[in-house]
Amino acid sequence: MSDAAKMVPTASQTVGPFFSIGLCPHNPSNLIPEQSVASARVITLKGRVLDGDGQGVPDAVLEVWRADPLGVFSGPDDVASHNASGVPAGFARIPTNERGEFEIRTIKPGVIRSSDEETHAPHLSVVIFMRGLLRQLLTRVYFAQGSANEKDPVLKVVPAQRRNTLIALQSGENENEFCWNICLQGDDETVFFEA
Amino acid sequence: MNEVPVFPGVRSGTQPAYLHPPYRSSLKRAPAKPLVLLANTLSERTGPVFGHQAVTSTDNDLTGQHAGTPVGERIVVSGRVVDEDGRPIRGALIELWQANAAGRYKHKLDQHNAPLDPNFDGCGRTITDGAGRYKFISVKPGAYPWGNHHNAWRPAHIHFSLFGAGLLSRLVTQMYFPGDPLLVFDPIYNCIPDEQAKQRLISIFDWEHTVPEFALGYRFDIVLRGRNATPMEK
Numbered sequence: 057m058s059d060a061a062k063m064v065p066t067a068s069q070t071v072g073p074f075f076s077i078g079l080c081p082h083n084p085s086n087l088i089p090e091q092s093v094a095s096a097r098v099i100t101l102k103g104r105v106l107d108g109d110g111q112g113v114p115d116a117v118l119e120v121w122r123a124d125p126l127g128v129f130s131g132p133d134d135v136a137s138h139n140a141s142g143v144p145a146g147f148a149r150i151p152t153n154e155r156g157e158f159e160i161r162t163i164k165p166g167v168i169r170s171s172d173e174e175t176h177a178p179h180l181s182v183v184i185f186m187r188g189l190l191r192q193l194l195t196r197v198y199f200a201q202g203s204a205n206e207k208d209p210v211l212k213v214v215p216a217q218r219r220n221t222l223i224a225l226q227s228g229e230n231e232n233e234f235c236w237n238i239c240l241q242g243d244d245e246t247v248f249f250e251a
Numbered sequence: 252m253n254e255v256p257v258f259p260g261v262r263s264g265t266q267p268a269y270l271h272p273p274y275r276s277s278l279k280r281a282p283a284k285p286l287v288l289l290a291n292t293l294s295e296r297t298g299p300v301f302g303h304q305a306v307t308s309t310d311n312d313l314t315g316q317h318a319g320t321p322v323g324e325r326i327v328v329s330g331r332v333v334d335e336d337g338r339p340i341r342g343a344l345i346e347l348w349q350a351n352a353a354g355r356y357k358h359k360l361d362q363h364n365a366p367l368d369p370n371f372d373g374c375g376r377t378i379t380d381g382a383g384r385y386k387f388i389s390v391k392p393g394a395y396p397w398g399n400h401h402n403a404w405r406p407a408h409i410h411f412s413l414f415g416a417g418l419l420s421r422l423v424t425q426m427y428f429p430g431d432p433l434l435v436f437d438p439i440y441n442c443i444p445d446e447q448a449k450q451r452l453i454s455i456f457d458w459e460h461t462v463p464e465f466a467l468g469y470r471f472d473i474v475l476r477g478r479n480a481t482p483m484e485k
Binding site: 062063064065066067068069070071072073074075076077078079081082084107108109111113119121123129130131132134135138140141142143144146147168170174176179181183185186187188189190191192193194196209210213214215218240241242245246247248249250251 | 258261262265269271276277278280281282284286289290292293294297299300301302304305306333335336337342346347348356357358360361373374375410412416418422423424439440451452473474475
């Protein structure tokens with residue numbers, strides 16, 4: 057497989073302002089299993105998507121992908137992980153509201169151990185689409201006070217002064233509620249990845 | 252056990268830059284700081300793979316969702332979805348949405364003074380078959396004006412959304428129609444620097460799938476990121 061790939065991937069185009077016609081009628085979500093899982097902790101993550109003027113983006117849609125509490129991702133043959141609508145475990149699509157707000161309710165993912173023995177701290181991968189974005193954005197959100205954050209190989213490559221843009225903070229007293237904003241531009245611009 | 256796909260980097264110029272000033276909406280929404288290069292980890296090499304219960308067998312016929320028939324030129328859009336090795340991607344979820352034949356979306360924010368069609372929602376879904384093939388029946392969408400610049404009109408297009416083997420395979424794009432005079436003026440179509448990559452967004456008129464006395468055929472083949480992306484036969 058060392059030879060050059062034969063085909064060039066099809067170019068991306070914006071979802072435009074009317075994506076909810078095609079992407080949102082079913083609101084696919086399977087972040088909380090129908091049957092309770094031992095050691096699963098349900099968390100809520102609230103935030104806003106903000107443009108370069110600090111205005112909420114009312115027409116963005118987030119897609120979340122996460123591992124389970126044991127750090128395992130559902131695989132292509134993992135039919136048992138599908139919910140009744142065929143949505144695989146660990147996936148959800150969440151549009152912002154008219155104020156640019158979103159809310160992600162999920163079980164907290166576990167630490168991920170990859171084959172090369174690297175350890176990744178619990179996180180959600182977040183893919184972002186909106187009018188004005190010609191390609192999707194990819195980011196991650198980690199959780200404050202996560203003891204594994206310090207050793208996370210992805211956080212390590214992020215410039216130290218921007219690392220906080222990837223970490224959701226506990227909001228108030230409830231340890232299962234977090235807040236995290238996505239800033240498209242400005243001093244607090246969220247770190248986005250090229251992968 | 253399936254092999255986990257690998258994702259070569261994006262070839263320069265074949266994908267749009269985030270900031271494309273002629274497309275005004277990109278000015279306040281494109282990231283301004285450089286992206287951080289991420290070596291692929293399991294989080295990106297894996298991705299959601301939907302089950303067949305995500306679609307019903309009629310979800311791919313946008314002309315059959317109401318009692319009446321939608322107005323417009325009936326079309327059959329079909330093609331193949333392959334990975335970067337040219338191997339078919341089976342079981343890929345495709346979602347599409349489009350304006351009706353008059354160039355109007357069934358969306359509360361679409362202000363274009365063109366009629367809605369009570370027999371057309373403009374939403375379809377399907378899953379690719381064992382050879383990576385898909386097919387939709389629809390009507391050709393109309394062009395419509397937008398506020399990007401004076402007398403701006405979007406060329407006729409259909410929005411496509413695809414899930415492949417991994418999160419990095421995720422693609423949302425637009426399919427255009429051959430010979431459309433609006434393409435050269437469209438800042439969204441023209442955001443792609445590479446001429447060939449750009450032209451591959453234009454479907455090909457397709458006699459083979461043109462159905463006599465019924466519908467014109469258009470072919471639109473799609474390549475998703477990833478190699479080794481096809482689940483192996485057991």
